[in-house]
Amino acid sequence: MKNKMKAWRLHDFGMNNFSMDIISVPVPNFNEVLIKVSAVSLNYRDKAILEGNYSADILKNGPLTLVSDAVGVIVAIGSGVRRFKEGDRVLTHLHSNWLDDPRKPDEADFMFGGPLQGALAEFMVANENGLVMSPAYLTDEEACTLPIAALTAWYALNSIGQLKRGNTVLIQGTGGVALFAVQIAKAMGVEATVITSQNTKGEKTLQLGAKHYINYTSEPNWDEKVLALTHNEGVDEVLEVAGGDLNKSIMATKTSGLITLIGFLEHPEISFNMFPVIIKQINLQGISTGHRKAFEEMIDFFNVHRINPVIDSVHTFENSPNAFRRLEEGAFGKIVIKVNPLKQ
Known part of the structure; x- marks a missing residue:
């Protein structure tokens, strides 16, 4: 195997400071494996990091290889590795050190794609604890979409929401988390209503299993x-997923119901009238994907129900900036970058 590889790294905030560099292939240490990256998928978090809207000091240790979500094959293992072997196809887990509840206060220090080096490279090193086996029935392009978007939806609906057949959920928008939530809800027997600004996207969510959609522009x-x-x-x-004004979400939630705070597409700050929250005894719960145990439970669920991720587009490794531009446009489904590794 060559000792050099290509990696897309952020040197300073902004697309102009995002470049494909030639760097050394990392070497796995104790409890670490070397992964030949097959494909990665983008999340809003990646865009926020690139634009400097995520963490002001995330580049304090130098250039950062972006992107957290990847699928790849283990090509070398360090000492002490017990969970995997060479040849295993694995998925990264964003919170690589969060294995189960309770969540520790420093979990954010162990996230791929910032502050840890990410997956938009031909090879990456990861601690074995930050990986799970990829579902065999999914293609590389499909599998790489699971770590943040699917797990966030699963954690919100199942781990935290504990929804049961016959329950109801309101899903905002048609982004990656939202579409996985529709598919998971259908498989759980939960009735999903989607709000969107476009009827064409709303109709597509019905095909995925939503019961209703509401166009919030016309209504x-x-x-x-x-x-x-x-x-x-x-x-x-x-x-x-929008943030900003929560009052309509509060009014749409039943007494003693749950609002899971997942994203900040509209604004990272929220505002709402406390009176109906108190009267209705509504629970507000922040969600930052989920732990590894939940990820493995979700994969078992996917294997049973054969859920296939919705992919908006697939981009080449060399044209990675175009994938970020597509994310800016507003995709229906996940945006994937197919990585072309060096020959071993």
Whole structure:
């Protein structure tokens, strides 16, 4: 195997400081494996890091290889490795040190793609604890979409929400987390309503298993429509991905229901009237993907229900910046970069 590889690294914030560099292939140490990266997928987090909207000091240790979500094959192992062997196809887990509850306060220090080096490279090194086996039925392009988007949806609906057949969920938008939530909800027997700004996207969510969709552009009082669809009770859970004003989400949630705070597409700060939250005894829960145990449980679920991720587009490794531009445009499904490793 060559001792040099290509990696897309961020030297300073902004697309102009994002470049494909030739660097040394990393060497796995104790409990680490070397992965030949097959494909990666982008998340809003990657865009926020690139633009400097995630963490001001994330580049304090020098250039950062971006992207957390990847699938690849283990090509070398360090000493002490017990969970995997050479030839295993594995997925990265964003919170590489978060194995199960309770979550420790320093979990954010062990995230791939910042502050740890990421996966947008021909090879990457990872601690074996930050990896899970990839579902065999999925292609590389499909499998690499699971670590953040699918796990976030699963953790919100199952681990935290503990929804059961016959429950209801309101899913905001048609991003990666939202579409996985629709598919997972269908497999769980949970009735999903999606809000979106485009009827064409809404119709596609019905094909994926949503029960209803609401165009919030033509129906700005979408919370009233949600109440009408739920016999004036509200949904058991809202997957809140926009941030900003939560008042409509609160009104659409049933008494003692749950709002899972997942994203900040609209604004990282939220505002709401506390009175209905108190009266309805609504629970607000922040979600930052999930732990490894939940990831493995989700993969078992996917293997049973044969859920296939929705892919918006696949880009070449050399044209990685185009994938980030597509993310900016607003995709329907996941954006994938097919990595072309060096010959071993």
